[in-house]
Amino acid sequence: MNQFDYVKPSTVADAIAAASAPGAAYLASGTNLLDLMKGNVVRPSRLVDISQLAELTRIETSGNGDVRIGALVRNADLAHDTSFARDFPAVAEALLSGASAQLRNAATVGGNLLQRTRCAYFYDPASACNKRKPGAGCNARGGDNHQHAVLGWSEACIATNPSDFCVPLAAFDAVVEIEGAAGRREVALEALHLLPASTPERETVLAPGEMIVAIRLPAAARAFARHARYLKVRERNSYAFAVVSAAAGLVIDNGTISSARLALGGVAAKPWRAVDAEALLAGQKAQTSAFQQAADVALNTAKPSGDNAYKIPLARGLIVRALAAAAEGTPSRMPALPASPFSSVPGALHDA
Numbered sequence: 001m002n003q004f005d006y007v008k009p010s011t012v013a014d015a016i017a018a019a020s021a022p023g024a025a026y027l028a029s030g031t032n033l034l035d036l037m038k039g040n041v042v043r044p045s046r047l048v049d050i051s052q053l054a055e056l057t058r059i060e061t062s063g064n065g066d067v068r069i070g071a072l073v074r075n076a077d078l079a080h081d082t083s084f085a086r087d088f089p090a091v092a093e094a095l096l097s098g099a100s101a102q103l104r105n106a107a108t109v110g111g112n113l114l115q116r117t118r119c120a121y122f123y124d125p126a127s128a129c130n131k132r133k134p135g136a137g138c139n140a141r142g143g144d145n146h147q148h149a150v151l152g153w154s155e156a157c158i159a160t161n162p163s164d165f166c167v168p169l170a171a172f173d174a175v176v177e178i179e180g181a182a183g184r185r186e187v188a189l190e191a192l193h194l195l196p197a198s199t200p201e202r203e204t205v206l207a208p209g210e211m212i213v214a215i216r217l218p219a220a221a222r223a224f225a226r227h228a229r230y231l232k233v234r235e236r237n238s239y240a241f242a243v244v245s246a247a248a249g250l251v252i253d254n255g256t257i258s259s260a261r262l263a264l265g266g267v268a269a270k271p272w273r274a275v276d277a278e279a280l281l282a283g284q285k286a287q288t289s290a291f292q293q294a295a296d297v298a299l300n301t302a303k304p305s306g307d308n309a310y311k312i313p314l315a316r317g318l319i320v321r322a323l324a325a326a327a328e329g330t331p332s333r334m335p336a337l338p339a340s341p342f343s344s345v346p347g348a349l350h351d352a
Ligand SMILES: Cc1cc2nc3c(=O)[nH]c(=O)nc-3n(C[C@H](O)[C@H](O)[C@H](O)COP(=O)(O)OP(=O)(O)OC[C@H]3O[C@@H](n4cnc5c(N)ncnc54)[C@H](O)[C@@H]3O)c2cc1C
Pocket: 025, 026, 027, 028, 029, 030, 031, 032, 033, 034, 071, 072, 097, 098, 099, 100, 103, 106, 107, 108, 109, 110, 111, 112, 113, 114, 115, 116, 162, 163, 164, 165, 210, 211, 212, 213, 239, 240, 241, 242
């Protein structure tokens, strides 16, 4: 590890001032950042430890019904918040699908949004990686790339975003509250992460020193609570990142879909919102043929970036399953996956 300053401010304003120094990085729980530092993948000149900022640890409901989640709320605490899980079940299901119980107890929601890609070449300083060193090349292009992107990738970078949490957040129009030296601003979760194009080193719209202070779920997202699911395909039954995942939400009146939400994970450098598929579903009967058409539309620009052509039919099948599971109804316990190590987690959700 390289030498770095360590500061632990007691206010958001002081933290932002400290993080405005060149090369500074925020430290939340460190489950991603400290790994990267130990591997010499990132070398911040200063760590700004925000873990003690109590004002960022609250889950609040505002007057208009929006739910505001402070950036330092732990993944597990949010997933186990009974009213949150009842109102936003696919978000809770995504949180419970991520990492291990120990990690979920430590990891923060703000850190989850900004965790780095799991591309193995990014983690290996001996490999060429345009994301770590612009212009260096990309060893993943000709290497082991079976897990890499099938949507929105560029010749410069084919890495995926690993977050489960981001996927339903994108589907349900979450908003990220950001604070920096220039003041406070809001960005749609969908617009937070950038596609690689020719600058894969630039992963989000955050300016240097900007901090995520909260994530907001709009009151309107509760309309999907009775028909919402997050399904994740991974190489092991638990404790593994998504190969492909899908968040689906439906509003169904007398068997007809009046509104749909769909986003994919594991397929691109950002959570991939499938707006054309959502539009196609609205007004259709909630049945397999409509789900299949939606899956085709969602993936019509997908193309392999290496040994990962399998991801396209896999994602197609998962979309159909997620929409069918959502149509069936949000389960009362979750994730209701056979043999899931989390199947005993009470969800306090809806009866199917
Ligand atoms: C073995 C393992 C398995 C995992 N499996 C999964 C999985 O299946 N699904 C999944 O989604 N995740 C998984 N994770 C990732 C884990 O969820 C993240 O590491 C965690 O959410 C990051 O939160 P943190 O608080 O530890 O962030 P940190 O490691 O402290 O920070 C992560 C990044 O975010 C920045 N940052 C943190 N907070 C803020 C803020 N408020 N404002 C601005 N910048 C900030 C930091 O500077 C850093 O760049 C796994 C991690 C491990 C180690």
